[in-house]
Amino acid sequence: MIIVDSLTKKYGGFTAVDHVTFRAEPGRVTGFLGPNGAGKSTTMRILVGLTPATSGTATVLGRRYADLPNPGREIGVLLDASAQHAGRTGREILTLAQRTMRVSRSRVDEMLDLVSLSDEESGRRVRDYSLGMRQRLGIATALIGDPDVLVLDEPANGLDPAGIRWMRDLLRGFANRGGTVLLSSHLLHEIEVIADDLVVIGNGHIVAAGTKSDLLAAAGTFAGAADLTALASALTRAGHTAEPSLGGLRTDADAVQVGRVALAAGVPLTELRPADGAGLEEMFLELTQDNAREEVAA
Amino acid sequence: MTTATIEATTEPEARHRTEHAPIPFRTVVGVELRKAFDTRSGFWLLAAIAAAGVIATGAVLAFAHDSDLTYDNFAGAIGVPMTILLPVVAILAVTGEWSQRAGLTTFTLVPHRGRVIRAKYVVTLTIGIASMALALAVGAVGNIVATGIKGIDTTWDLSPTSILYIVGADLIGMTIGFMLGVLTRNSAGAIVGYFSYWFVIPTLSMVLAANQSWFEKAQPWVDFNFDQGKLYDGGFTATDWSQLAVTGTFWLVLPLAFGLWRVLRAEVK
Numbered sequence: 001m002i003i004v005d006s007l008t009k010k011y012g013g014f015t016a017v018d019h020v021t022f023r024a025e026p027g028r029v030t031g032f033l034g035p036n037g038a039g040k041s042t043t044m045r046i047l048v049g050l051t052p053a054t055s056g057t058a059t060v061l062g063r064r065y066a067d068l069p070n071p072g073r074e075i076g077v078l079l080d081a082s083a084q085h086a087g088r089t090g091r092e093i094l095t096l097a098q099r100t101m102r103v104s105r106s107r108v109d110e111m112l113d114l115v116s117l118s119d120e121e122s123g124r125r126v127r128d129y130s131l132g133m134r135q136r137l138g139i140a141t142a143l144i145g146d147p148d149v150l151v152l153d154e155p156a157n158g159l160d161p162a163g164i165r166w167m168r169d170l171l172r173g174f175a176n177r178g179g180t181v182l183l184s185s186h187l188l189h190e191i192e193v194i195a196d197d198l199v200v201i202g203n204g205h206i207v208a209a210g211t212k213s214d215l216l217a218a219a220g221t222f223a224g225a226a227d228l229t230a231l232a233s234a235l236t237r238a239g240h241t242a243e244p245s246l247g248g249l250r251t252d253a254d255a256v257q258v259g260r261v262a263l264a265a266g267v268p269l270t271e272l273r274p275a276d277g278a279g280l281e282e283m284f285l286e287l288t289q290d291n292a293r294e295e296v297a298a
Numbered sequence: 299m300t301t302a303t304i305e306a307t308t309e310p311e312a313r314h315r316t317e318h319a320p321i322p323f324r325t326v327v328g329v330e331l332r333k334a335f336d337t338r339s340g341f342w343l344l345a346a347i348a349a350a351g352v353i354a355t356g357a358v359l360a361f362a363h364d365s366d367l368t369y370d371n372f373a374g375a376i377g378v379p380m381t382i383l384l385p386v387v388a389i390l391a392v393t394g395e396w397s398q399r400a401g402l403t404t405f406t407l408v409p410h411r412g413r414v415i416r417a418k419y420v421v422t423l424t425i426g427i428a429s430m431a432l433a434l435a436v437g438a439v440g441n442i443v444a445t446g447i448k449g450i451d452t453t454w455d456l457s458p459t460s461i462l463y464i465v466g467a468d469l470i471g472m473t474i475g476f477m478l479g480v481l482t483r484n485s486a487g488a489i490v491g492y493f494s495y496w497f498v499i500p501t502l503s504m505v506l507a508a509n510q511s512w513f514e515k516a517q518p519w520v521d522f523n524f525d526q527g528k529l530y531d532g533g534f535t536a537t538d539w540s541q542l543a544v545t546g547t548f549w550l551v552l553p554l555a556f557g558l559w560r561v562l563r564a565e566v567k
Contacts, residue, residue, distance in 0.1 A: 050406065051565045052563065065409055066421065070319065071407060072407045074318065077406045083399035083400065083403070085333075085400040087339055092336050096401065099328065100321065100323065100326070101321075231424075262432070
């Protein structure tokens with residue numbers, strides 16, 4: 001369990017993280033979603049004590065991170081797979097973690113097996129690793145202490161589709177055994193397939209949080225029609241919302257209501273289905289565009 | 299758009315696991331010691347120090363006059379390359395965490411940075427003392443072998459007190475490297491800083507002292523390197539000690555304190 005309560009981080013006049021509150025529950029994979037520069041990494045670094053917070057608290061398993069007697073045994077952390085001494089071998093990096101956490105030496109080989117790094121690969125220096133291999137090594141380091149909680153920042157970066165599938169199965173299994181997983185991503189589709197819960201952050205603020213199914217259901221119904229203008233005005237007259245969406249429109253009415261309204265108005269429907277995250281996607285796109293605009297303006 | 303946040307509470311964790319014992323300091327020291335040797339740069343640096351010692355012994359054997367085949371000269375010849383290179387070991391021990399960004403893992407596994415930094419200093423001093431012991435041992439062997447070959451009396455002209463002064467001077471040298479590492483958190487910057495500290499400033503100071511009589515008098519009170527150099531000659535008076543304390547405070551203790559203060563607070567990125 002991770003509890004983040006009103007966490008704030010200011011750099012001079014700039015607020016990178018603004019009263020961020022959420023929790024990641026055991027047995028679930030929580031996706032931390034936001035465009036680049038939204039405050040995901042800063043929040044995660046504060047959580048593990050690498051960056052001091054301006055105000056607010058973050059706890060892991062009921063304690064501040066710094067109060068955990070042997071953090072690696074309780075929380076596995078991967079913030080940046082490239083942040084390793086390039087002159088060490090993969091095996092050596094795992095051995096250092098194994099020794100620091102005081103777990104059995106056999107864990108090193110177990111973890112190399114788990115992330116499919118061969119003997120030859122683990123004997124190579126990390127400077128010769130691909131990003132995908134570094135991610136695998138980072139996940140091995142996070143898991144070597146057999147922790148209850150995993151915190152992973154953009155772990156799918158650099159993984160091929162098979163690697164992403166492998167990671168999804170790994171995290172699913174970890175959560176099913178009662179573990180807590182918090183992973184961040186700037187790609188909605190990537191996180192959609194892994195996460196049970198979503199926390200969406202933009203410009204340092206939490207803009208949406210809840211179970212994935214709730215957030216997707218909240219998106220309403222997608223309807224297509226030859227005459228979208230007529231359908232939109234009919235829906236609006238009936239007291240529903242109607243917003244243009246790609247190739248149709250999105251409304252808060254459910255499918256039955258849309259069907260009735262369309263029949264009464266004599267507008268033939270070409271498509272009718274749950275919007276399935278279209279709302280989330282639009283919201284996310286909006287966030288990303290806001291950020292892109294700010295970057296251009298700056 | 300509504301902002302849906304979840305109410306945070308501080309209820310205790312339902313699932314209970316074994317309470318883990320805190321990581322003992324000796325474990326942190328052991329890991330840091332390993333890290334001093336497990337990279338190419340670390341390994342070759344220490345190998346170079348050992349090689350320089352052997353070459354120095356050979357050079358004294360080959361080129362010195364019979365009267366110069368004394369313990370002082372053997373130990374000195376081995377000690378000089380060590381004195382110059384050992385502080386680089388101290389620098390890399392600290393800066394690797396930042397220049398190579400390994401600190402992201404190190405300070406996550408041991409969230410109390412002070413413990414990691416203390417462990418690094420213990421490792422620095424341990425390597426320093428072990429290297430000096432090695433230099434003295436190799437020097438002793440060289441001395442016995444050389445005088446044996448040439449059939450002259452073996453001279454043991456290095457008193458335990460002198461040895462203490464020399465070891466002290468070398469440990470100060472390593473602490474300087476450690477300080478520069480903590481202060482710059484950057485390998486290249488710290489090494490450049492170190493060689494300026496070691497060669498540029500002392501040279502300027504020497505030139506100034508030779509040309510300006512007022513500076514010649516002031517030099518022992520401002521030139522840390524000058525005071526350290528005197529340690530190799532031993533026999534310190536109260537004035538010598540106070541001069542070393544004054545220059546050491548200014549050139550070493552204050553910058554070290556400032557560097558540590560920043561290291562404990564800085565973001566690790």
